[in-house]
Structure formats: C-alpha cells, structure tokens
Amino acid sequence: MEMYSSVPEFRVIIDRQACRLCKRCIENCSFGALEWRDNKVKAFDDRCVACQRCVSMCPEDAIALRRTPSAMSAHPIWTENARRDVFTQSRTGAILLASTGNELHERVIFDNLLLDACQVTNPAIDPLREPIELRTYIGRKPRFVELEELDDSLKLKTELSPALRLEIPIMIAQMSYGAISLEAHEALARAAVMRGTTMGSGEGGLHKKLYPYADHIIVQVASGRFGVHPAYLEAGAAVEIKIGQGAKPGIGGHLPGTKITEEISEARMIPVGADAISPAPHHDIYSIEDLAQLVNSLKEATRYKKPVLVKIAAVHNVAAISSGICRAGADAIVIDGFRAGTGATPKVIRDNVGIPIELALASVDQRLREEGIRNETSIIASGTIRNSGDVAKAIALGADAVKIGTAALIALGCTVCKRCYTGKCAWGIATQDPRLRSRLDPVEGAQHVSNLLLAWSIELKEILGAAGINSIESLRGNRDRLRGYGLDHTMLEILGVQPAGS
Amino acid sequence: MRIVANYKHYKELNEEIFQAVQAGVAELTLEDVNGQRFIADCLKGKLNIDIYGTPGNDLGMFMDGPTVTVFGNAQDGVGNTMSSGKIIIHGDGRDILGHSMRGGKIFVRGDVGYRVGIHMKTYKSNVPIIVAGGRAGDFLGEYMAGGMIIVLGIHNRAKKAEILGDWIATGQHGGAIYVRGNVDDSKLGNGASQFPLTSDDEIAVKKVLKEYCHVFGLDLESLLDSEFTKIAPLSHRPYAALYTCE
Ligand code: SF4
Numbered sequence A: 001m002e003m004y005s006s007v008p009e010f011r012v013i014i015d016r017q018a019c020r021l022c023k024r025c026i027e028n029c030s031f032g033a034l035e036w037r038d039n040k041v042k043a044f045d046d047r048c049v050a051c052q053r054c055v056s057m058c059p060e061d062a063i064a065l066r067r068t069p070s071a072m073s074a075h076p077i078w079t080e081n082a083r084r085d086v087f088t089q090s091r092t093g094a095i096l097l098a099s100t101g102n103e104l105h106e107r108v109i110f111d112n113l114l115l116d117a118c119q120v121t122n123p124a125i126d127p128l129r130e131p132i133e134l135r136t137y138i139g140r141k142p143r144f145v146e147l148e149e150l151d152d153s154l155k156l157k158t159e160l161s162p163a164l165r166l167e168i169p170i171m172i173a174q175m176s177y178g179a180i181s182l183e184a185h186e187a188l189a190r191a192a193v194m195r196g197t198t199m200g201s202g203e204g205g206l207h208k209k210l211y212p213y214a215d216h217i218i219v220q221v222a223s224g225r226f227g228v229h230p231a232y233l234e235a236g237a238a239v240e241i242k243i244g245q246g247a248k249p250g251i252g253g254h255l256p257g258t259k260i261t262e263e264i265s266e267a268r269m270i271p272v273g274a275d276a277i278s279p280a281p282h283h284d285i286y287s288i289e290d291l292a293q294l295v296n297s298l299k300e301a302t303r304y305k306k307p308v309l310v311k312i313a314a315v316h317n318v319a320a321i322s323s324g325i326c327r328a329g330a331d332a333i334v335i336d337g338f339r340a341g342t343g344a345t346p347k348v349i350r351d352n353v354g355i356p357i358e359l360a361l362a363s364v365d366q367r368l369r370e371e372g373i374r375n376e377t378s379i380i381a382s383g384t385i386r387n388s389g390d391v392a393k394a395i396a397l398g399a400d401a402v403k404i405g406t407a408a409l410i411a412l413g414c415t416v417c418k419r420c421y422t423g424k425c426a427w428g429i430a431t432q433d434p435r436l437r438s439r440l441d442p443v444e445g446a447q448h449v450s451n452l453l454l455a456w457s458i459e460l461k462e463i464l465g466a467a468g469i470n471s472i473e474s475l476r477g478n479r480d481r482l483r484g485y486g487l488d489h490t491m492l493e494i495l496g497v498q499p500a501g502s
Numbered sequence B: 001m002r003i004v005a006n007y008k009h010y011k012e013l014n015e016e017i018f019q020a021v022q023a024g025v026a027e028l029t030l031e032d033v034n035g036q037r038f039i040a041d042c043l044k045g046k047l048n049i050d051i052y053g054t055p056g057n058d059l060g061m062f063m064d065g066p067t068v069t070v071f072g073n074a075q076d077g078v079g080n081t082m083s084s085g086k087i088i089i090h091g092d093g094r095d096i097l098g099h100s101m102r103g104g105k106i107f108v109r110g111d112v113g114y115r116v117g118i119h120m121k122t123y124k125s126n127v128p129i130i131v132a133g134g135r136a137g138d139f140l141g142e143y144m145a146g147g148m149i150i151v152l153g154i155h156n157r158a159k160k161a162e163i164l165g166d167w168i169a170t171g172q173h174g175g176a177i178y179v180r181g182n183v184d185d186s187k188l189g190n191g192a193s194q195f196p197l198t199s200d201d202e203i204a205v206k207k208v209l210k211e212y213c214h215v216f217g218l219d220l221e222s223l224l225d226s227e228f229t230k231i232a233p234l235s236h237r238p239y240a241a242l243y244t245c246e
C-alpha cells in the first residue's frame, strides 16, 4: 500500500461493547468501507468518505467517524489536500474530479453584508398581521403600460410577454436526471408544485414520470441537446438555454457510459452505456447573434407562450455578456456564481475559475440599469444560497429570484460528502443504483424541501417586515438597505453598497 | 395550400404555416422564400412542405415527422436537433446542418458547409442520416455519437476542392461516416479512424443511396461502383481515462 492511501482521511470507530453485530452498517455503506471479517465488523478507513450513513443507521449508536488527526507533518502551503492531489495525479496522469462547490475560497461576501431594519422613524411591519407579498414574475416587463378606460373598469392594452409566476422568489436549480436519481428529481418537482415555484430538468431530458409536474419544471437545452424534442419543449413551464454553470465555467460535461442505465438512456435519448458528452460550447452558438437565433428558435418552437432563460457562469466579463444576452431576447438571465455546486467537475476549474455571485449580480444589475434595459430581462442568482438571509441579500443586490441546488439536496438528506461523481451516494440522491435509490422516498423528500422553502419564505417576510417593506418588489435592487461590514472600498463600489455606519 | 413568403417577417410566415397545420393542411407550398428563419421549427406529424427560394437558418429545427423539400439552396442549421422526418435540398446546404440530429434524413444534392452532423446521435430505432452529394467542410461529424453520414463528392461545383475538409470526426464516439473514394488519414481528428466496410455497412449504405438516387434521379449503380471509405470511432468511451478521483 502506498503512503497516502495508508494515511486515510477518516477513522471509523466502532464501540465493540455496544455493537450487537447486526451488520446493518455493512449493508448501508455504499463505499465498501465496512466488511464482515472474523465475526465482527471490520472498517477499511481508506474507503470511508464520512457520508454518515452507518452512523445514522446503527441501532446502538456504536459507530463514530473521526477526522484523522493528521499524522503528516503540518505545512501551511503544502496542505494535506494539496499533497494528496499531487500524489493521486502522479499515479494516474488524469484530471482530478470533484463534486459540490468551490473549496479553495471560503469567503462568502453575503456574510459581509448586513440588512437594514426600521427603528422609530418609520414603522416596521408585522408579517403576522399584515400581508407581505413574495410573488415574483420572471420575464420581460414592459417599459410602460397602456390602459384603456371602460365604463367601470380599466383594461390593459399593452401586450405582456409570457412570464413565470412564482409564489416565492426561490427556485430549485437545474440538476439533471443522471447526475441525481429519479427519486431525487421527483422529490424536487413535487416540492416545486407544493410551493408554487419551479425546478429545473437539468440537461438530461425528462423522465416520463416527471411530465405530470412539467408546468413547474424549466426544461433545459444544453450543448449536448440530450432529450430535447417537441414534447419536452412544449411540456415545460419555460425553456432554459444552458451556456455555462458556476462549478465549471467554459467546460462541457461527460456523463460516463457506465451511468447511462436503461431509464436514463430513455430520458436522454442515447444508447445504454454510451458516454453522454456535452461539448463545451453549443456548436450553433459562436456569438450573441447566434444566441439570439437559438432563443428565437425556442420561442418559435413554443409559439411565444413561454419565457426563454439563458444560464451563464459568473465570469470576468459577466456584465457585458449579460447585456448581450438581454439584447438577444432572453426573458431571464440565470447567473451562477463560482461557489456553485455540481455532481462532477474538474477540481482545478471548480476552485479557480469564475467570480463570486455577489459581485457578478451587482455588476450585471448595474450595467442593465445604466443601459436602460433592466426591465427587459429578469435576473436569477445562484451559487451557494444557504439561507433566507442570502436570498434577501441577493435580491437587494439586484436579483429577481434565486435558485437553490445544494440546499435542496441537503433537505433531501445529502450530507455534503463530496462524492457525487462516484455514483455511490449512500442517501439515494446522486446515484442510479436501484438499491441506493430506494433509500430516498420522493414524497417524504418533497415534504422536506417544501418545509425548507416554507421556512425561508416566512423568514423573508420577517426580514421585509422588519425593514418596513411589504413587497419583495421593493427590496429588489434596493442596495440602500444593505451595508458592507469588513469589505474594502473597491468591493463596496462594485457592490454599490455603503459601508456600515455611514 | 400555397403561401407566398416574399418579404414577410419569419414570425408572420411561421404563424401562417402553424395556423394552416393546425387547421389540418397537410400539403404546403411556400413560394418566394427569402431567408425566413425557423421554417417548420418544431412541426410534427405527416406533412409535406415544398419550398421555392432560399429558406433561412434553422430550417426544420426540432422537427418531428414532416417532409420538407427545398428547390434551391438552404442556409445554416438545417435540421438542427431534429427528431424525425425528411429534409431534401436540391441545391447546397451550409454550416451545422444536422447538428445534434436524433433521427430522420437530410438529403443534399450539392455541397454542405462546416461542422455538419456535429453530435448526431442514435436512439433505439431512430438513426439520423445525412447524405451530401458534393463535398463537406471542416469538422464534419465532430463528437458524432450515432447515425450515418455519407459524402459522395459528386456535383462538386468547386471541382478542385477536396471532398472533405479537415478535422473530420474529432471526438467521434458512435455512428459512421462513409466517403466515396479515398480519405487521407491526415484529414481525421482524434478519436476516429478508417475501417474497411463490412457487408452490413455495404447493405446499409446501398439502402440509403437507393432512396437518395431515387429522390434526385441519379444512377445508383455508377455510384456504387466506387470504393467507399468508412470513418468510425476508435472507442465508444474516448474520455474514460481522462479523469481520476480525489
Ligand atoms: S450497525 Fe451498529 S450495531 Fe449493527 S453491526 Fe454496525 S456497528 Fe454494530
């Protein structure tokens, strides 16, 4: 055994006194870290990913996982992770894969932003007694509206663009069937229906089981065009063109053939066992004009009844690109920040490419305002929205709504073990193994996600009420209700936020 | 039913087509077509559309069933992400023809442009087929995941031009490209290689060319007299060894 695999990251500690040898932990470990040897449970620490499945399934609380107190000598630059990565690559000559989001940059600017509240001079609103509006419309808004006066009423003369009506400004992100299980997909779709919001199909098509929820599903069209056909486009509440994602800007995706099961093959419309390759660019989009063409072809395909969204990763020129996307006719721009999660991405890209969502959001909102086109498109922000505070701050920075991915998966039981790419998710989420999938009950899962969205909605109303605002509309882009704390001058300027105390 | 496209905006033209199809019209003739985009976009079912003039980009995009015949040249993106049906072009086709096509046929009498048949894929009985009578430009069949492309090298107006451009079938992991005549290995991108035709290949090619020759009134026997080269992937999982885990 070579050195690094003999210094495992975790230790499985089994209380031999408490253990009643039921073997439940062995059945539950999908990473093969536990085996039955010499009439007892033997742990293979080097295979443990600390997913916590055994811990939660042991009837005797007999298992605990500990991070190995590093036997390696400490070094501030050559961290244990840095050394492990070099070792792994020196033995394989391959790209390092990673799951979930950016691990290199711990700072979250949201945490340096503080929300405002009313005291004395203007009254706070009590959300328990007074209505506070969270409903959000995603889509192009007219510059002005023309009304026609009838005898006893008014009639809207302006023709409105198709819009998505959301009861809460929180949507569930695009995660493909293939990256996650059918059960997880179904749970998210059900939750979207329960809370009057939407979930994303991801780029892997839509399983026929999901069609009943399709009016709450935004169907994605990505560079691989997997599962994109007339019925799919017509079923969705909206269509989203995926140009990029925060966890892998500029990178395509490979769903390995080993994960293309019979059912996934049906949704993606490719043969069982064949690699599903999403090229880095769409081969029919090499310019903003080409993007406009795809936007228009999708509007034609859906007879102008559905909004068309365009999703990009937050990269250096995000403001100028967003202006182009808006002018290309997108009804909404989804901006995915560099901390966004994923099922699988090259680690070097995940950790080093892109910019934080907070800065991207503020600069896009500012740019579209300056150009007088902010009304022509909605902005949706994603990439580590962890709580309702992040939602409120993102909206104050200029978002119309946010999307959540990892948070929704945690609601389903994800422990952020960071091993989605293995397809062995012990919680039935990022896996296609029928045995593991059966661990996730879509109905119960939907309830958990729905509870989360409900809790955040109530908190959002509290935040708004405290600020004396009775509608989420009035918080949108209202950076005056934010203050920066511990942020440098340049960053404050980009965010368009005053320092705390000023 | 006849519709004169002339200078109509594509929105207006396509709305007329859509309304006609909704009303049950199954035979449509479009005249004086002047570059209008998205004709037959997402149309479904049994339907014949004859086009006189030059249809614009993305003709037959997402289409699922109809037969579209162009008496003239077509522009970029013919049959983009098409599901099934048939597109016949009596002139030339251009770039990204058959991009991500999943089923159906595109028969072009003349040349096709760059990036043709990129990421075509097969699914069950759906096998997309492209036949180009003339030459094909660079990046033909890039990332090809399934289906069949045939390049014949006849009707080649720029006579001196080679039958294929460069970087053919880069990243190919499914399907096959058949070229009439010899192909220099230097034309191929990574992932693809030349193979001799099997008897199954010969049967498949003959079947498609029979229909193609019938459509354009060409002599099948003289075409089949020539040698064909087959370009196919070296692996169905070209990137399997590209990644490792933490
Ligand atoms: S689940 Fe707990 S009690 Fe059962 S074998 Fe494992 S450690 Fe022992």
Ligand code: SF4
Pocket (backbone or CB within 6 Å): A051, A099, A100, A409, A413, A414, A415, A416, A417, A418, A419, A420, A421, A424, A425, A426, A427, A428, A429, A430
């Ligand atoms: S989805 Fe599953 S595999 Fe991925 S991080 Fe969460 S628990 Fe781990």
